[in-house]
Amino acid sequence: MSDRYSHTSVGAARLNVYVQGQGFPILALHGHPGSGRSLSVFTNHLSKHYQTIAPDLRGYGQSRVNGNFDMTDHLIDLEALLDRLQIEKCLLLGWSLGGILAMELALRLPQRVTGMILVATAARPYGNHPPVTWQDNLYTGVAALLNFINPSWQWNIETFGKRSLFRYLIQQHTPTAYSYIAQEAVPAYLQTSANASRALYTALRAGYDRLKDLEQIHCPSLVLAGVQDRHITVESSLETARYLKNSQWQCYPNTAHLFPWEIPQQVLNDIDRWLEDHPQVINS
Incomplete structure (x- = not known):
């Protein structure tokens, strides 16, 4: 570089x-x-x-x-x-x-x-x-928090996950993907x-x-x-x-x-x- x-x-x-x-x-x-x-x-x-x-x-x-x-x-x-x-x-x-x-x-x-x-x-x-809206950030924060507390909770995936910025990071909103997000993506983001x-x-x-x-x-x-x-x-x-x-x-x-x-x-x-x-x- x-x-x-x-x-x-x-x-x-x-x-x-x-x-x-x-x-x-x-x-x-x-x-x-x-x-x-x-x-x-x-x-x-x-x-x-x-x-x-x-x-x-x-x-x-x-x-x-x-x-x-x-x-x-x-x-x-x-x-x-x-x-x-x-x-x-x-x-x-x-x-x-x-x-x-x-x-x-x-x-x-x-x-x-x-x-x-x-x-x-x-x-x-x-x-x-695409440009990030305040709704994107709100839904992402809620989805990440709920997913961290209860990984791969289907209600959270459907209600918040698919409306959050996760929709640009993944296309397949599977329990496996959300489990990785909870266990590895969120802690890494915070650190x-x-x-x-x-x-x-x-x-x-x-x-x-x-x-x-x-x-x-x-x-x-x-x-x-x-x-x-x-x-x-x-x-x-x-x-x-x-x-x-x-x-x-x-x-x-x-x-x-x-x-x-x-x-x-x-x-x-x-x-x-x-x-x-x-x-x-x-x-x-």
Whole structure:
């Protein structure tokens, strides 16, 4: 990422990290808002055969820092984490912001990245989210609170959930999706710092675009997207897949930005199949 953002942090932050399983390491990077725990849909499954490493990024979860920072600091932190855990090579899995950081790491540390699984992300991200009304915010607050108290309560889903901003994050209002929202999305949202939000939105307002640099990435990539994603559109994800030299594209109908929580088994099956077809990314 560009160095034009001002640095106010010095050195790497020691990230809180959740490590599961044994075997070839998979570094799993969450989105915004998010935390290492919000990737359990991936890590609980993949850790049966591999070692999953899911950090709380700087300013998220339990990785608390003081002062402003920029997006480049995340890369410094992640490189330091790999060094601390003595990981020479790893596969990257990134969701949304985590996918952007995965591509940045692959550009920064090509010799250490064996492959990428990119989820609901893009190297030139753009969205088509409608304007947010006060009713949207009201319904979202009520839906989130009731869902946190009583996860997957069907009355709440029908009465408030489908009228809330959740309707842009998911298309399939299933008990499974609402369970993930209650257990992982809400706590992650509450633990996301203002500095983390500022760092992300500063980069986006500056017109983040790494498409032309993707030709430098040679490792295999799996790019996954939801057709109705309003936060990072399916078109921008497809554009990224086309610029990557060695990528496989998978698009899921009737899903949105949180599609791994809508259709978890289908997504995990596709990831397993890709790993079987690309053994070099986990045997390097």
